[in-house]
Amino acid sequence: MAADSTDENALPARAIQPEDVCGHSPLRASTFKLTGSLLQQSDHDEFDDPYSDDASSTASVSASILEYRTINGRTYHSNQGNAEYWGANDEPQNEALDIIHHVLTLLLDGKLHRAPIDSDIQKVLDVGTGTGLWAIDFGDTYPNAEVIGTDLSPIQPSWVPPNVSFQIDDCTQRWTFRPNTFDFIHIRWLFGSIVDWDELYREAFAALKPGGWIESHEASTQFRSDDGTVSEQTAMAQFGKFFAEGGEKLGRSMTIVEDGVQRRGIEAAGFENIHEENFKSPLGSWPADPKMKEMGKYQHLATANDLTGTLLYMGNLMGWQPEEIQIYAAKLRNEFKNPKIHGYYMQKIVWAQKPRK
Numbered sequence: 343m344a345a346d347s348t349d350e351n352a353l354p355a356r357a358i359q360p361e362d363v364c365g366h367s368p369l370r371a372s373t374f375k376l377t378g379s380l381l382q383q384s385d386h387d388e389f390d391d392p393y394s395d396d397a398s399s400t401a402s403v404s405a406s407i408l409e410y411r412t413i414n415g416r417t418y419h420s421n422q423g424n425a426e427y428w429g430a431n432d433e434p435q436n437e438a439l440d441i442i443h444h445v446l447t448l449l450l451d452g453k454l455h456r457a458p459i460d461s462d463i464q465k466v467l468d469v470g471t472g473t474g475l476w477a478i479d480f481g482d483t484y485p486n487a488e489v490i491g492t493d494l495s496p497i498q499p500s501w502v503p504p505n506v507s508f509q510i511d512d513c514t515q516r517w518t519f520r521p522n523t524f525d526f527i528h529i530r531w532l533f534g535s536i537v538d539w540d541e542l543y544r545e546a547f548a549a550l551k552p553g554g555w556i557e558s559h560e561a562s563t564q565f566r567s568d569d570g571t572v573s574e575q576t577a578m579a580q581f582g583k584f585f586a587e588g589g590e591k592l593g594r595s596m597t598i599v600e601d602g603v604q605r606r607g608i609e610a611a612g613f614e615n616i617h618e619e620n621f622k623s624p625l626g627s628w629p630a631d632p633k634m635k636e637m638g639k640y641q642h643l644a645t646a647n648d649l650t651g652t653l654l655y656m657g658n659l660m661g662w663q664p665e666e667i668q669i670y671a672a673k674l675r676n677e678f679k680n681p682k683i684h685g686y687y688m689q690k691i692v693w694a695q696k697p698r699k
């Protein structure tokens with residue numbers, strides 16, 4: 343793939359496949375389950391035990407989950423209680439998520455986590471799994487682990503390793519997993535999706551076994567530079583403000599990294615052995631360091647691949663006209679291509695352990 347051809351008009355003629363960026367081999371059809379919060383009323387009589395596996399395994403993807411909302415031709419997850427996610431769930435946005443998974447794997451030098459989990463780890467949950475590539479790669483790396491990925495949208499591939507499955511679930515509802523179930527819970531890039539992060543971490547704490555690990559990986563939407571090239575006047579400098587304002591309007595903060603939400607919430611939930619690492623993530627091929635250059639090229643590809651899908655929901659929410667969004671997207675695209683602009687954004691990973699006793 344030509345990583346420099348990030349102009350939307352210059353994208354590859356064929357759709358980018360997960361194999362292009364991850365190299366995993368598809369093995370079997372994934373299974374989708376609906377968990378408690380998303381079951382239709384008529385299914386509720388099977389719900390005597392809120393933690394029963396049977397209760398969550400009866401339904402296949404129901405028509406209502408596929409009734410996507412549409413804004414200017416782009417689709418978004420179906421109405422599910424109070425859940426509200428600002429990203430589209432169609433092909434262009436899903437391709438962008440696949441490429442970002444590659445960027446995030448490069449960030450960790452090919453690793454999938456920071457938490458010091460056992461090599462024979464048994465049960466793993468990936469909350470808000472998106473297109474499911476992290477869960478699939480994790481299942482490939484730890485073939486003895488049972489990996490469950492949950493999301494609002496059934497956008498995961500049909501063929502996955504036998505130890506990986508996906509469930510349609512709103513993580514902001516009360517969790518239906520039995521307490522003390524998981525050895526590892528992974529939560530990545532849910533900024534702008536969660537009203538109450540403390541509650542999310544409390545649910546994760548309850549669902550983890552004593553001694554189990556949580557890992558929370560979030561990104562800032564604020565582009566910065568160390569040399570002043572992302573100046574106040576640039577469209578890139580407005581990007582973080584656009585999303586911060588949109589997140590406020592949505593009631594789901596986008597400034598998770600800036601506000602230290604992860605560490606505070608994880609500590610408050612009762613975790614111990616807390617670790618934190620902060621990373622710079624470049625956009626564009628400007629860095630001299632080969633790893634950063636590679637990350638920057640793919641980040642450029644992912645971001646420019648579907649800028650409209652990224653901006654549309656928030657823009658619409660803030661009363662922007664579609665033409666205004668297109669003009670802003672064009673400005674951003676030009677700056678992304680400009681090698682004199684040395685932009686990056688921050689990412690933060692916090693990992694911690696549930697006390698053994």
Ligand SMILES: C[S@@+](CC[C@H](N)C(=O)[O-])C[C@H]1O[C@@H](n2cnc3c(N)ncnc32)[C@H](O)[C@@H]1O
Nearest residue numbers: 425427470471472493494512513514530531535
């Ligand atoms: C930016 S994507 C990140 C996907 C994946 N975690 C990754 O890092 O590749 C955010 C995902 O969170 C999902 N999401 C948002 N709100 C959610 C909720 N309340 N419950 C479950 N999933 C949610 C979205 O549908 C989307 O797939």
